[in-house]
Amino acid sequence: MTFLPDMESGRDSFFGKLRRIEWGLVFVMAMISVVGTILLFGAAGGSWEPWAGDHIIRVCIVTCLMLVVATVDVRIWYHLAYPAYFGVFILLVAVELFGKVALGAQRWLEVGPIRLQPSEFMKIALILALARYYQDAESDRMWxxxxxxIPLVMLAAPAALITLQPDLGTAIMVAGVGATMVILAGLSWWYVIAAGTSVVAFALAAFFFFMAEFQKNRILTFLDPSRDPLGSGYHITQSKIAIGSGGIFGVGYMQGTQSQLDFLPERHTDFVFAMLLEEFGMVGGLFVLSLYLAAMAFGIYISIGCRHIFGKFLAAGVTMLLFIYVGINAGMIMGLMPVVGEPLPFLSYGGSVMLSLMFGFGLVQNAKVYRDKTLGSGFKSSKRVR
Incomplete structure (x- = not known):
């Protein structure tokens, strides 16, 4: 088959595709990035270096990437789904064999000046692969x-490799997104309940027999931060102090003692939301959370409106990934979850998460642009949602 786009009435010209992009979602993500830039500027004491300037440049680059991904024919992403998954999986195996060890973890591959963390890209690759699988699956057997x-093996294998690195936070995200897509596909809730019970049992076994010591300390510190207030409990303790001092309206921009006096660790990455709550209070925190909820609402709207299962599952999977990111980070900085080192997308400083998630939202936009596309030649069926 050929991948040339349909050109009826110029509908699939490049500018025609741009008109069908959900620009409201682009605006919301830009607003989150602007807030992130403001916070990073303040975190550096009112300087564009070393974080805010780079953050703006990265946002501009990945936004252009998102628009490019959105306009590529959806059939191309369909055919690249499995190769992308297996390619990233091979990189995960390579991490185990040749990976760079840093900060007690083996998560990166170094090729000359390039440093890759394949686990970040597995999140999107898994969503692509599962979307293709369910596009082709027989819908009357989904219960x-x-x-x-096959989908359960596809999500369990990379999650296990990522756990060995060890990177428990990313493993939870990969498993969570994959499990959500399996449930959305129609798996009987009896199996879901049984799986949930098994996960709890496995988590207890993992804690006592398989987890590294620092991972156990994170969980024990989560349960009782006072057991090591200057060690493993330091992050949560300082974060709670910052949140408490912010109150309803905050102490003012660049006036937070926890962030400006360097008591709050990783204030530009994992704990940027704690800095926001200190400086802008609960009002500022609710404003940012409302922006994330708006982005998720757009994702759900696009998923519901897409007429083929491939795009529907792409949009749902990426939206769920954003939800997990926000839920883990917000819960972590408030002491509701153990510290697992996951940043807040588009608000925190960092390139890998921004790149992978913006690519994912390019796929969400692609589902919007090609929502009425009939996935015909080369597919088992055209699969339109009734």
Whole structure:
């Protein structure tokens, strides 16, 4: 088959595709990035270096990437889904064999000046692969466990490799996104309940027999931060102080003692939301959370409106990924979850998460642009949602 786009009435010209992009979602993500730039500027004491300037440049680059991904024919992403998954999986295996060790973890591959963290890209690759699988699957068998054996293996294998690095936070995200897509595909809730019970049992076994010592300390510190206030409990303790001092309206921009006096660790990455709550209070925090909720609402709207299962699952999977990011980070800085080192997308400083997630939202926009596309030649079926 050919991948040339349909050109009826110029509908699939490049500018025609741009008109069908959900610009409201682009605006919301830009607003989050602007807030992030303001916070990073303040975190550096009122300087564009070393974080805010780079943040703006990265946002501009990945936004252009998102628009490019959105306009590529959806059939191309369909055919690249499995190769992308297996390519990233091979990189995860390479991390285990040749990976760079830093800060007690083996998560990176170094090729000359390039440093890659394949686990970040597995989140999107898994969503692509599962979306293709369910596009081709027989819809009348989705309630049975047999229909989901391959997807469960596809999510369990990379999650296990990422856990070994060890990177528990990313492993949870990969498993969580994959499990959500399996449930959305129609798996019987009896299997879901049984799986949930098994996960709890496995988590207890993992804590006592498989987790590294620093991972155990994170969980024990989460339960009782006072057991090591100057060690493993330091992050949560300082974060709670920052949040408490912010109150309803905050202490003012660049006036937070926890962030400006360097008591709050990783204030430009994992704990940037704690800095926001200190300086702008609960009002500022609710404003940012409302922006994230708006982005998720756009993702759900696009998923519901897409007429083929591939795009529907792409939009749902990426939206769920954003939800997990926000939920883990917000819960972490408030002491509701253990510290697992996951940043807040587009607000925190960092390139890998921004690149992978903006690529994912390019796929969400692609589902919007090609929402009425009939996935025909080269597919088992055209699969339109009734």
């Amino acid at each position: 049975t466990i047999r229909a989901h054996v």
